[in-house]
Amino acid sequence: AELFAGAGLRTILLPRLLPTPVLAFAVRHLKADAGVMVTASHNPPNDNGYKVYLGGADQGSQIVAPADAEIAAHIQRVADAADVSALPRSTSYETASEAVVDAYVAATAAVAPAPAGTSGLRWVYTAMHGVGWETLSKIVTAAGYPQPMVVSEQLEPDATFRTVSFPNPEEPGAMDLSVARARRVQADFILANDPDADRLAVAIPDATAESGWRRLTGNEVGLLLGARAARAAVGMPGAALACSLVSSPGLAAVAAHHGLDFHETLTGFKWISRAPGLVFGFEEALGYLVNPETVRDKDGISAAVAILGLAADAHERHLSLADLLVELGDTYGHFASGQVSVRVDDLSVIDSVMLSLRTLPPTQFGGHTIASAEDLLHAGDGQPSGDVLRYRLADGSRIIVRPSGTEPKLKVYIDARGESADQAAATVGELETAVRTLLDERS
The missing domain is CATH 3.40.120.10 (Alpha-D-Glucose-1,6-Bisphosphate, subunit A, domain 3)
Known part of the structure; x- marks a missing residue:
């Protein structure tokens, strides 16, 4: 708050420790241009996250490009200077009321x-x-x-x-x-x-x-x-x-x-x-x-x-x-889902597994044949794109592999639809076993 006020911004500090959704709400309620929440969220105690919301046309949503890259560039400039004390500070910020x-x-x-x-x-x-x-x-x-x-x-x-x-x-x-x-x-x-x-x-x-x-x-x-x-x-x-x-x-x-x-x-x-x-x-x-x-x-x-x-x-x-x-x-309809998460100490392991899946693509998971595979790094216009592999199986099931965006994990998402809840759950169980076997082979 002191840094924002020192930069010449009208700055409003929430009155005490409050949930992140209250901050997201306050951006719209106070018609602010931006909001910042510092939080460890659901991560280990040594972590902190810095969440930024934008007002105006963004309606209080979290940042996307180009704002994310612009903020990162500013952070890097401050880090390179290695002297945060040189930045102007002010105690002229406001504290929001209970309203x-x-x-x-x-x-x-x-x-x-x-x-x-x-x-x-x-x-x-x-x-x-x-x-x-x-x-x-x-x-x-x-x-x-x-x-x-x-x-x-x-x-x-x-x-x-x-x-x-x-x-x-x-x-x-x-x-x-x-x-x-x-x-x-x-x-x-x-x-x-x-x-x-x-x-x-x-x-x-x-x-x-x-x-x-x-x-x-x-x-x-x-x-x-x-x-x-x-x-x-x-x-x-x-x-x-x-x-x-x-x-x-x-x-x-x-x-x-x-x-x-x-x-x-x-x-x-x-x-x-x-x-x-x-x-x-x-x-x-x-x-x-x-x-x-x-x-x-x-x-x-x-x-x-x-x-x-x-x-x-x-x-x-x-x-x-x-x-x-x-x-x-x-x-x-009866849908069931499962997830296989692999936590790593070395992030290069995740890169290695993703590269292996791209260069030597699997043809089946257990006895379930892959009907089609998509690499969302090469998604078409108007489609979501990212470091994601999506496999559609012949029985209508779906498997998606991606690195976590917030934790040192490789995540695999499994979805199946069945004539009954038990049938859908059984298919997910079979696919979870097949996924673990494949990841063991590729790690």
Whole structure:
């Protein structure tokens, strides 16, 4: 804030530690030209991220070219000079009032106000050592839902993330405390934010799981929320659903069923948020954009409110979130997804595997023949392009390989459609085994 003010900009600092979606909201609410959030997000405690949002015509979306390259060039000039103290600083920045937070609370509570008489929901919440709890709690009250039972060990901000190896709900073990709490209180479901609260995880009871609970995949949550948005948007001219190219093709089926437009984008909400006519967007990495009129980025808090709305409606029909997933498959088709992630210490390993797949392309995964292969480094005009390999299999399944954009990982995304949920899941299991075998051979 001192550096921005020293550069002659009118600078507004948010009043305290707040979720990233509040910053994204504030850019539009205050009609700012740009917004910056510094956050470790869901990464290890030694990491920090620098997220930049643009106002005006960009409507509060994250930066894309050419702004990203221009910012990087400025960073490099400062780094080369090796003397940050030489930059002018000023303490003449402003501190935003609580009115900004109150406006976000009101707008987000309006995403899914609780049905009259909603009192029977029993749910557990964890902030994963981040900043989500204070804001979420206010919104839950404003929207009329019962407060959750919380994971107290993870409720307050703690930059060491002391109870988890990685503060990412996708990582093994990250939700163990939530599951233990949910078992004790016999909860109906668990909601978890990552530390900066722009992602949301949902878990439900599952007698077949070792712990008795199962975290829903990002695709399952995305399709539940996508169907919710699609039902509300029927008859709206130009309304569209959007997801990243590695997310479930089920969203396209939802859009087609309701007569809506559909857009497939590169990974990242900087692309999803710019889809024309957007009413809902998601990516499988637990990111959901449910309220594009107020936040043009993934927002784990507004997504939580939308899930509470679905759960309350289901509760009134004596159903659970698991029952809603069954209804989803019966209505739009049975989709299943899986992911194989390989974390590396040496990034050159990822480059080597991608080069191997390009120079010696596979012809099948296990017993599943590849019908077509696309290298998105050479995508056609108007198509998403990037360091991505996409394989379409003869049985209609899909496999996508790409380096992670935020972590030292090679990621493989697997999607299948079947006559039943069990059949789709079985195909994904077979393909996961085949992918691991192939990566072992190529690493």
